[in-house]
Amino acid sequence: MLHGYFRSAASWRVRIALNLKGIRVAGVSHHLRRGEQHLPAFLRLNPQGFVPALELDDGTVLTQSLAIMAWLDEVHPLPALLPFDPVLRAKVRAFALVLAADTHPLQNLAVLAKLRALGLDEPSVQAWAADVNARGLAACEQLAGKGSFAFGDAPGLADICLIPQLGNARRFGVDVARFPRLLAIEAQCQTLAAFRDAAPASQPDAE
Amino acid sequence: MLHGYFRSAASWRVRIALNLKGIRVAGVSHHLRRGEQHLPAFLRLNPQGFVPALELDDGTVLTQSLAIMAWLDEVHPLPALLPFDPVLRAKVRAFALVLAADTHPLQNLAVLAKLRALGLDEPSVQAWAADVNARGLAACEQLAGKGSFAFGDAPGLADICLIPQLGNARRFGVDVARFPRLLAIEAQCQTLAAFRDAAPASQPDAE
Missing domain, CATH: 3.40.30.10 (Glutaredoxin)
Incomplete structure (x- = not known):
């Protein structure tokens, strides 16, 4: 469950x-x-x-x-979420961690609520979240590997972390057109039902 | 290197x-x-x-x-940094991620500098960092497993992430006495040269 x-x-x-x-x-x-x-x-x-x-x-x-x-x-x-080669696995994990450790936790609901409680106005809170997303995605644009997905021609951990973060970035008004490689990966992911069916709008609790 | x-x-x-x-x-x-x-x-x-x-x-x-x-x-x-059992590995990784993803990135130099740039005074910035550390460690106090180390009787990934975070927590004035299980793990780690030799004060660039 x-x-x-x-x-x-x-x-x-x-x-x-x-x-x-x-x-x-x-x-x-x-x-x-x-x-x-x-x-x-x-x-x-x-x-x-x-x-x-x-x-x-x-x-x-x-x-x-x-x-x-x-x-x-x-x-x-x-199907494996990581490639076989240890160095490539490390690169996939690093890409995932840039988003899952250094980006997403800095812009979750609790952090944004805390910023508001400290007296920041709503535009400043939104700008914080946008900046965090933009920095993480800019690093990933550089760190992505070769292939139709983030690393190679099969989907894996890096793609899994990327797609939701691009969703967040758009919600916070980031101009994601600055990240053409990431958008190409996203387009490739969207060809798969596994990604489409996992989207927030497709969930029963979507509002 | x-x-x-x-x-x-x-x-x-x-x-x-x-x-x-x-x-x-x-x-x-x-x-x-x-x-x-x-x-x-x-x-x-x-x-x-x-x-x-x-x-x-x-x-x-x-x-x-x-x-x-x-x-x-x-x-x-x-020696392995993770136990053999997949569920136990998942629990060790989760403990590590509470600190490495949800705690440390929220109190690094760049984030604290950003809070200052947004106009927060120094006591508020320090309180932010202390709160982040206290929350992460409080979760880990609950999530730690059995044994003399965080999970079992050999050191591993959870211990590796814990020791530096306890160091940060003290620097930000967190009352770590609230976390007796974590302090017992730390005491056990300090019996090992691998941990002692890695401490900031033992590094050539220490100030």
Whole structure:
């Protein structure tokens, strides 16, 4: 059972990964804007109070999207989310971490709420989020490898992290036309149902 | 060749991992407070402008501490940085990501500089960094597994991410006595030269 939220970029990543693996998992929505991730019942699943959380049949709960996807790739190896060569794997992981560690956590709901609480006006908060997204994507534009996807001709972890972040960047008004290589990767991903079906607008809890 | 900075938590992680593996690598210091990571020569190594970057003998450059350590664990498997069981591996990775993705990037030099540029006074900036550290460590206090280290009786990725973050938390004035389990893990880590020798104060570029 995947505990998530339609618009959460981290939940979106795990949805893409599950789709690529051909694994169907029931979804449970926790409304982040209403703060449902802070309810005691959810904190028992994940003390960090973040989605996604993947609850296995035996009650084990896995958290953190990158950890969930690494587990998924270990227990359901095909199709692989990482290439075989260790250096290339490191490059794919680095690309993913630029977005999942250095970009997305700096512009999530909690951080933006904190900036507002510190007295920043709404244009400044939006500019913060746009700047964070633009910097992360600019690095990825340089770090992307060769092929029709981010690294090679099959989709994987880098693509999975890229697509939701491009979605966030657009929401915050970033001019993504500055990143032609990333947009070409995105266009390639959109040819696959695994990516299309994972989009926020296609989720039952979409608003 | 490891491009780093004595006080960078992400460089510190990689130093611990290399020490645990028994691998000696020459270090090159880039003075973050003087902005040396933004110089063109460094940006050619890492377009993101972040340390650490591990430059291999053939000129390949690996970036992002978690990606560097995953590569290291793949090419030098012993002693392993992750346990064997896939679920336990996922729990170790999640613990590491709470710190490396959701904590450290929110309190690095660039973010704190940005908060100052937005007009926040120094006490507010320090309070931001303290709060970020306290939240991450509070989650990890709950997420830690059993054993003398964070997960089991051998040091690994979770311990590697924990020790530098506890260092940061203290620098920002967090009362770490609230995290007895984490402090016990830290005490265990400090019995090992691999951890002691990686500390900022033991580096040639320490100030």
